[in-house]
Amino acid sequence: MTHFPPLDGLIAGRLEAVLRKPAAQQPVWPDPDRARDAVAALSRAEPIVAPEETARLARRLAAVARGEAFLLQGGDCAETFAGGTEAHQRGNLRTLTGMAAVLVQRAGLPVVRVARMAGQYAKPRSQAVDALGLPVYRGDMVNSAESTPAARTPDPGRMLRAHACAARTMGLVRAFCRGGAAGSEIYVSHEALLLDYERTQLRVDTSGPEPRLSSGLGHFLWIGERTRRLDGAHLAFAELLSNPIGVKIGPSTTPEQAVEYVRRLDPHGEPGRVTLVSRMGHARVRDVLPPIVEKVAASGSQVIWQCDPMHGNTYVSANGYKTRHLRQMVDEIAGFFEVHRRLGTHPGGIHVEMTGDDVTECLGGAPAVAEEHLPARYETACDPRLNARQAMGLACSVAEMVTASRT
């Protein structure tokens, strides 16, 4: 792959204007000169993904938006430099493909597989400071999870390490796809959060209805619940991209906001260009989602409706672990399917945090993980993930829902 050429003047100007908008959840680099050097070095590095691959994913996602396929997205909450071993990543890919196989075999719908991988190194956080009074961990791309002031100081050199890890991971994904067991396509995705990272490796893409920028950092990028403000830099940045874009929408999202996200990100009405990822929580999905779906559908846009059953169902267990219960996740997905069935729209996919490792981070499943098991193998760098058995169980439940929704 070649280096990305410089952006042409018009687009470079638009990018600079976007980066001057308010941007939530960004670290303050202690040494701005080092940060500038890191951004410059990243701009000269090899891209992680090729634009042709991203364009192929866009075609696959158009089929999802038309109701002809299902989007399965999943992987670690936060990738880490030390945890990104070949065994761990292969385990995650095997679990993702296992879930996809269950869906294909039982529900009879093609499945588009997108891993949270090769770039998921930055995390938005609820608080700026942790219980010990230290700056909070923001993902290995920014600082270290270790509890010392030095480790938590943002270090721009970490963006280069993240990029190198992402490149190595992408090599592994490609090898896995070529291998006999998988033998097909897996795309990579991450949250477009850290703008100093995301602003690099952009290539002018003139293949669409207007010139946009193809990011070489991942096939599918999404904007998170905490950075989706309409006047903010993240959404404006996503508008410049030709990559398929997701927007996480939590329970405070209004139907008007949802329509505005779609109008801004998909001005040309391209099916599957936008994925609205609802993460409402099991108790609220049946009330909050319908007016959003109705208004977006009435606008005529062909978005993908995807359910993230993780982030609206997080709570702290009695023994002090951030966790989620599989039963509540299944209930949120069931609510999501009920809403789409009633409104005649396609429940297009799910987005989960999971791993092939035998962790004890989420509750439930068979054999069940109970609260007293959480300390045994609670290994996530941020939010609790489904282990392989729980993920496969969830895939079986979802396959039944897909089948029922098509009869």
Ligand SMILES: O=C[C@H](O)[C@H](O)COP(=O)(O)O
């Ligand atoms: O993965 C999502 C967010 O980064 C995460 O839920 C934030 O966690 P916090 O509420 O502990 O900051």
Ligand SMILES: C=C(OP(=O)(O)O)C(=O)O
């Ligand atoms: C931060 C995430 O989710 P949300 O933006 O929905 O909270 C995530 O998926 O990692």
